[in-house]
Amino acid sequence: MRQKAIYILSAIAAVLLTWNLYKVFMVEPDELNQGAMYRIIYIHVPFAMTCGTGFFVSVVASIAYLWKRDLRYDAIAASVTEVSWVFATGVLVTGSIWGRIAWGIWWAWDPRLTSMLVCWLLLVSYLMLRQAVDEPGQRARLSAVLAIFTFTDWVIVWKSIEWWRTQHPGPVLSIRSGGGMAPGMEAPIYWNALAMACLAAALVLLRWRQEGVKREIDALRRYAHAL
């Protein structure tokens, strides 16, 4: 069942991404000020959306773990956080490339960028914390609490764009600001976001299965040790 879901999600992601690439490169016109370069938005923003959704799912799974004390929720939180981290890296990398062309610098120490970097570092520390704890129950507990702290920090990131608007552009998507981008140009962002979401879900399912196997191996090792 899970195997099938992984295949189906990957297939949807592949079809959608191919279709979107065609739309973005062959159909969409160049942007008025930035020319062809603006197309990176179709990767940058969906990455950020997937990363944000991942954060939310991981904190929900973490809270669910603290509530139910079922290690399966912890495995979901761990898998989702790991996949989110990959997408967070993608946001930083594509953002840097875009910034190099649009602003002339690879990195600006603007609060939004800094906050994204902070979140990326927090995810690194989450993954490091998981490695530093041996006992599964304790690992799940500590990392669940850390995930809640991380997510709260993420909320501050989310608000920061409205508080300190400096180098990073303000919200351009119509769902947040009521206009900015032409509707035709905006659509591929959402389609790409869906494709990325499918890809992320497939990756999470893969990682989740690995976590399950890891738990099984752990249990067997303990059993062997006890014998």
Add this chain to the structure above:
Amino acid sequence: MTPLSFTESTDKPAADKATAVTSAAGEPPKPRFAAIRMILAIAGKDLRTEIRTKETINAALAFAVVILLLFSYAFDPTSDQVREIAGGLLWLVFLFAGALVLNRSFSRELTNDCLDALIASPASGAQLWAGKALANYVLLLAIEAVCLPVFGIFYNLTWLGQLPLLVLVIALATWAMTIIGTTFSAMTVNLRLRELMLPTLLYPMLIPPVMGAVKLTTTIMAGDPIGDDTIWFRLLIGYDIIFTLLSAALVEILLVG
């Protein structure tokens, strides 16, 4: 929170002195009052241990002076440029020296299984956390109070004119540092790599309040009006409130399970 009887709280040797005055009336205290006394007892215990041994405060102060010395090699300490980066320098010193204090907060209880005894005591996880946070806050403020004049003398800065504002910034940002540091100290206390893990977890988490503190301190030290920077005060206050509540709610899980 379970109501605490009078004998329960005074049975603990550490709580003895701190509660002696308030419990003199002889009647069982109300639960809310007992919680505050418990927090003060734990904070008092921590501060008393620190005053007697001086193990972290001496190290933190010496470390702070070393950093101040090292900074003088990074740039010309007599130039006007110092004014523009004063806030950043000061908060880096506070942050590095503070981590030494915070790292010891829970790990000093590992000797003789004191942490287990504290967890088993009538104090709840949140009370234990609040007591530790209070003690850490006092220690960090003490270190900062010593560092500030030394910093002013070494780098030729005058900050006495706007002292109340500066004190407000330091009070708010230090509280942010204290709560996150104390909570993460509880989180990492049982790890093999706790000395390594705490700074890794602590510094990224503290970047928003430190950014605010740096901006405000630089403005204040330059003698400029606060003006638009009040937004950073809002950030500091918001951060303090959010994470104080979150830490108080979640620390029980970290300590007890």
